[in-house]
Amino acid sequence: MEIKFYPLDFEYRLKDGKVYMYLYSKLGDGSRVCVIHEHRPFFYVSIEGINTTELELRLKGLKIENRNEAAVVVGFEEVERELLGKKKKLWKILVNYPKAVPLLAEELESWGLECFEKDILFVHRYLRDVGIMPMTLVVAQGEFIDEPRLRIPAFLATDVHQESLESVQKLRILAVDIETYALKKEILPQKNPILMIGLYGVDELGQEFKKVLTWKKFPHTLEYLEVCDSETQLLQRFRDIVLEYHPDILTGYYSDVFDLPYIKVRAQKLGVQLDLGADHSELEVSEKGVRESKSSITSMVHVDVFQFIRNIFGKNLKTGSFSLDAVSEELLGYKKQVVNLDELGPSWDSNSERLADFCAYNLHDAYLTAQLCRTLLYDMIEFTKIVGVPVFDVIRMKFSRLVENYILRRGMEYNILAPNKPQDAQISQRRQESIQGAFVFEPTPGLYKDMVVFDFRSLYPTIISAHNIGPEGFRCDCCKLVGKVPEKEEYWFCTKEKKFIPLVLEELILRRADVKRMAREAQARGEDTKIYDARSYTIKVLANSFYGYLGFYGARWYSIECAASTTAYARNYIKQTIEKAREFGFEVIYADTDSCFVLLGDKELADAKDFMQEVNSHLPGKMELEMEGYYPRGIFVAIKGTEKGAKKKYALISKEGRVKVTGFESVRRNWSLIAKEVQKKVLELVLNDKVDDALVYVKLVVQEMKRGLVPLHKLIIKTQITRELGGYASVGPHVAVARRMVERGEMVVPGMVVEYVIVKGPGIIRERAKLPSEVGEGEYDADYYLNNQVIPAVSSIFLVLGYTEDQVFKDDSQTGLGKFF
Missing domain, CATH: 3.90.1600.10 (B family DNA polymerase, palm domain)
Known part of the structure; x- marks a missing residue:
């Protein structure tokens, strides 16, 4: 029989000496199925100048012992592929399971043979070999079978192929957000319990699901609140709700690193089994350093929205911060609720009625995350369709990996053999090479x-x-x-003759032009252009990344x-x-x-x-x-x-009065809001031929600054932590603040943006850098902000007009500047 389905998540299993791909999928009616399809792993070995008779004999006797199953060659076939423009004769070496590939390839290389495509992830290998795209319509021939290990029906396929590139339209999304106990913002999952788990879901029909789980009784009127007897029961209810709701996508914001790993640690400590997968497997957390940490659940796509923002979509945003608050404000038009999380621990200990505010805050964070996921899902799916690997992998890739996976996929169509990844010595040599830049x-x-x-x-x-x-x-x-x-x-x-790399890049360029045309036509018809916009952005990002990739x-x-x-x-x-x-x-x-x-x-x-x-x-x-x-x-x-x-x-200023700013502090993250505001306002006034007004405005700001009247939120400086804290040779204010945050038990990781304010008092700048929560109104160092933020932000503008800093910022400076055209 035949079924049509949309594959979402993938894994492989070994059974009776065979390798099967498990495609956790969605049928057209919204029900779920796991399509099981046999596929044999392989790699290539060059046979140019090789005695193949002798090689065949050696391969037949080759066996490498491994912990669970010995790695052996089960077959080979001669093929021809193109490597960097030249034809190459190869043997396609078939092996008994995916992890046998690197083991056997390493052995053959020790014989002096040249091996290729020995490090391709098997899931990616399967998708390219079979020629199917995740999240699109696929057809399979076969029959339903009994698979007691699965919670969903199983379909054993004899053939799997692409039906169309139609994307899955309706997905069930569940967002999760947790609040934990802390007195000093410390993140200690082995010690501090989870106090609340906020869950916000949207099903295929657009119906909402709202739930906040907690384990403290307090007065409230929240319909969505469920009070458990203990943290243990809270985690059990979380498990039950996820299984009952069974989302296609489980989403969070920074959930790879915080929410899901924290839940995992608490569950292990309290003996709660989080067997959330359709195969009864548990929530899995791989810890390869904070930036590489991944959390996954078999049969669900875990979308950490933060990862997609940081790795891919962030370049498309105006905000200087990738916090949930900043990203939500720009993409959704609304922000997080305002609570003081420093008061959550004390409120918990005192059974305060204010816990209801924290529950509402918790649910709202989950709501924002779900809405961001829904908003960005078009883009995620478009990247998946073009690059050809699962959404789970796509959102965790940087541009170079996206380009490479696109090239690998297109290489299948042109019979291309992928060059090997560079070894350490090659990487070291390449790092020393440089080119002349732009004119x-x-x-x-x-x-x-x-x-x-x-x-x-x-x-x-x-x-x-x-x-x-x-x-x-x-x-x-x-x-x-x-x-x-x-x-x-x-x-x-x-x-x-058009060669492979420029050919597949040109196809992207042509494809984007076609997509933009279709978007214009759709807009003229009054239709929604979201999908076209997402597709155009995806193609643009990939095409523009080719140069950097090379x-x-x-x-x-x-x-x-x-x-x-x-x-x-x-x-x-x-x-x-x-x-x-x-x-x-x-x-x-x-x-x-x-x-x-x-x-x-x-x-x-x-x-x-x-x-x-x-x-x-x-x-x-x-x-x-x-x-x-x-x-x-x-x-x-x-x-x-x-x-x-x-x-x-x-x-620049347009005829319509829109100001376009490039390179100034107003578009950079590491300047305070007051400096950005002053600079932006001065530029607007100058470009509108109101230079006198610009001078008056600046003088008023200086007076307010000196009188301590500038609001605290306009004085916050945001600076990104770009490496591990121990790797900084010199300690700037942001590093000093970050180290104090770590001492308090807070998590600080590369990529995180640290916020601080410079206050009055003795000591060097870094000693006077404080967290905003530690600073009261009017405690800021006015001289620092004038000399290091406001004046540098506008002095170069006035200098163009013929005025020095003294003329602009001294009380007795002249204010008339006249016309400068």
Whole structure:
């Protein structure tokens, strides 16, 4: 019989000497099924120059003892694959179970043989070999069987193949959030109990599920609150609810590192079995360092929304913080509820009625997490469909791994053999290699009017595609006299045949153009464009990451020559654009990487468009210069202490009055809100030709600052911890604060943003850096914030207008600045 299903989660099992993939899936009617399909693991070995008769005899006698089952070769077949543009004869070595692959490959390499694809995850191997996509419609032939170890029906498949790329539409989502006991924000799961577990679910029909579990009785009117007798019973109820609700997606925010590991530790300590998987398996937590920690439940997709934000989607956000509060405010339009978590422990000990506020806070966090998951799910599924690996893996990947997995998937279509991952010595060597970067035409500091900005659309991806840049075509034998790379006569790429890397990248470029067209058509029809927007963003991210991947030291398809050639072509094209602009009579005031800023002067926008069309008429492939916008005014500032223009630091105002700020403190995380606000306001006033008002405004801010009237929340400085605390040679304020947080028992990990305020008093800056909760209103050091935050944020702007810091910030400074065009 035949069934159609959407595979969500994957694992493999060994049974009777065979390897079976278990595809935990959803049927069209919303019910669940586990499709079981046999698949044999394998790797490749080169047989070029090898006595295959002798090799066959050695393979037949090869057996490597392992703890549970010996690793043996069960068969082989001769194949031909393409490796970096060259055909290669290989044996495909079939083995008895997935973990036998690296064991046997290592042994064959000790014989002097060259092995390939020996480190591919078996789940990924299966998906590529069979040619199916997670979260899309798949069809299987077979029959239902009795599988007593499973809580859901089992279907033994004889054949599995892709039916269509239609995505699963309706998923059941359950968000979890916990609150734990702490008196000093300490995170001690072996000691401190879980006080509350907030659960918020949305089923396939959009119906809500709300529940907060706790084990303390107190006065309340909360319908969703369930009071258990003990923490043990709370954990048991959590287990029961998850099993009863059986979500397709279990989601949390930082749940890989905090919520689920904490639940796991408490359950183990109290003897509660968390057998949440459809196969009765327990919640699994892999601890490979904080940044690599993963929590999983077989048959459910655990989506840690924070991981997706940090690794992939964060670059698309304006917020400088990836906290649940900041991300929710930007993506959903609402924030966390306000409570003082320092008071949760004391309130628990005193049976305070205020515990109801903490329960509401707990549920609201779960609600925000669920809504973020639903909002971002389109993007997650689109990445999965393009990259071809499970959602669980996709959201935990950085850009280089996303690109590599996309290439690996596409390699199956083109009979490509994947190069091996670099060894430590290769990585060390690659780390020492560098390339020349982009060309920058320095701006002259000043206030300008009537500016047009041009951008090359997807410059690096289109260069790679247009010039066939890839390791397969580098220095080919057929094109030595043509296709030379600018500035690098010793480099050339094949001009006769499109090679693999630029080919699959070009397909992404074409696909995105098609998706954007469909989005425009859908919008014209009044239809929702969310799926198209998600797809377009996914393709853009992958395409733009190819250049970085080619120069990434850990890449299989690493080629520093390709990366260097890409930037060489980019420099060449931006220089040509500058020269062409001058030929058309435009004054170029700034150019950087893929952008060119020109002044209209006495010309019209139509002339600028003519210039753009002339440039485009000479561009190869999919390269295209676009008009990013016309701006009546713009300002460029100088590098501090010099008269040289600062690159990537400017502000522009559109005809509609929208201000675009690049490179200034107002768009950076490690500046206080007061500095950002002052800078943004000054830029807006200056660009609107209200320079006198800008000076008056700044003076008022200085007066308020000195009088201690600036609200505390505007003084918080946020700085990211970029490494383990022991790895800092010099201790800045954020490191000092982070170390005090650790002393209090709080968790501080790389990637975390630390917040602090500088207060009055003796001692160096780091000794006066305090957590916001430790600071009262008016206790801040006004001189520090003026000299290190406010003045540096605006002094370069006023300097362009001819005014020094003394003239702006001294009480007797003049205030009239006049016009500067």
